[in-house]
Amino acid sequence: MTNSAISERDLRARQRYDRKEISVAYLFLLPLLVGIIIFFIVPIVETFYYSFTSWKGVGVAKWTGIANYIKMFSKDKKFGLEISNTFAFVFGSVPLTLMIAIVIASMMNARIKAVGFFRVIYFLPNVTMVAVVVMIWRWLLNSEYGIVDLALNSLFGIRPAWMSDTNLTMLSMCLISVWSGVGYCIVILLSGLQSISPTYYEAATIDGANGIQQFFKITLPLVTPTLFFLLVTRVIGAFNQFDMVYLMADNASSGAVGPVVNSLRTLVFGVYQSAFADMQMGYACAKAVFLFFVILVVTVVQMIGEKRWVNY
């Protein structure tokens, strides 16, 4: 390759760009890029940096090396609870949500009437703010006047204290999360199901396969890509769930007492508490970094596992 050839190619490449177009492009990109620098890149770098300091939110951050991380794993008992509660919430809410959603969605896909009606209703909790969702359920599950409590008491004679018995609080939160999350998953799964060609079902029917066989042999395998997408995003969402924990465990909003708080506190809630209640900004950043890597590892593991069960 000769020198002139290169320069000629460079010249052509340069000619492809129009000067005015370049300046217009950057002008149009300016707001987004400014926002990304100020509210994405700088905070990410700072979170990592502060996690190695004893920063209290004011004054100069003092470098303390990995002291925050050591404290997290050796001294902080709450941190252990935060990890186990986070995983309890993820495992308690996501699989159940997806299971119910796939059953309902495939029923809706069985050429029934009024699919639109069902979809509108099922999606309703998803447009409702979590603050209200938790408010309604606190009232339904209220251990004195709640209608669910009264119904359970008259039917089975049991009165579980859903919101204050620390054996039940996490279960309550998972169930509320399932109730509010199912509709979203149904809508997405339904669009995935509708792309499955009806000829599969026709052939199966001719061969004498019943509805349940068709579900396991056709529906489930063919919807795995959608299911996988939902699994990954819902798991990330569950790791990041703050509103629900805050509403059920924060003193300001729920008046929850120590044991209840401890039975519900998750990593995100721990970050919030360390930062804005204890004013341990550096320590909170270390928790945030830990959370980031937990989510990253869990997501990568799911991506690796994808090949085993997802059909494309």
Next chain:
Amino acid sequence: MTANAISRTNHKKIQPGRVMLYVVLLLGVVVTLFPFIWMVLCSFKSNVEVIQIPPSFLPKQWVADGYIRAWERDIVTPYLNTIIVAVSITFFQLATASMAAYAFARLRFPGRNVLFLVVLSMMMVPQNMTMIPKFHIVRALGGYDKLIGIIMPNFISINVTFFIRQNFLSFPSELEDAAKIDGCSHLRIFLRILLPLSTSILTAMGIMVLLWAWNDLLWPTIIVTKETNRTLSMFIALCKGQYVTDYGFLMAASSLAIIPMIIVYGIFQKAFVSSITMSGIKG
């Protein structure tokens, strides 16, 4: 309509499987709707009736006491705050995202692909992770304890940029060629040709953002403490601690807080569903 469908099927041949299908689906409807219905019914009960055992299903006497107390406890301020915040966030996100999407999809400039990858990679970072530095940045910019502080870090969105760019990419390049021959500027092409052609995606995205901004709790909780600057989510959340046992009021305030989004959902149902499935198809 559903009952009709069942009876018609029954008329031809009784299919127990199909009847079961409807029974299960209707059961799901009851489980989904009952909490909402109960909330609204309780909001119209008097303070005595709401905690009566056994409870009455319909209020014996329909009273608006809960709503009056919501008015007295000034639900109007958080209402207006939420409208201001949610509408501004939606407007800014759509504006900045469609501008950036135009540059990424329709303009040629050096570094375009690298820049786009950098922008996309930001999707991987959970927003909750960076809340602490973000809090200090917004405070340094003078947004602490103000509505503008709630809006500030949310004036851009990577997701929305991504989806609008996808939409812009789908248009043929002849679109601009003709306009350029006529001497149209880039701004004119963007405003007069691309945006009008993209109303459906803009609506879908706008609704997605509006809903999120209306319901968000974490960021407003962090950045605002003053009572007059609270959003509805915060109002509802903090009500619980303040008026623990006033269930008539709590249910009335909750009903009021979700009505606007339910109305928006009712009107733009199709856009809602398409915004949801759009994000689902990505995977």
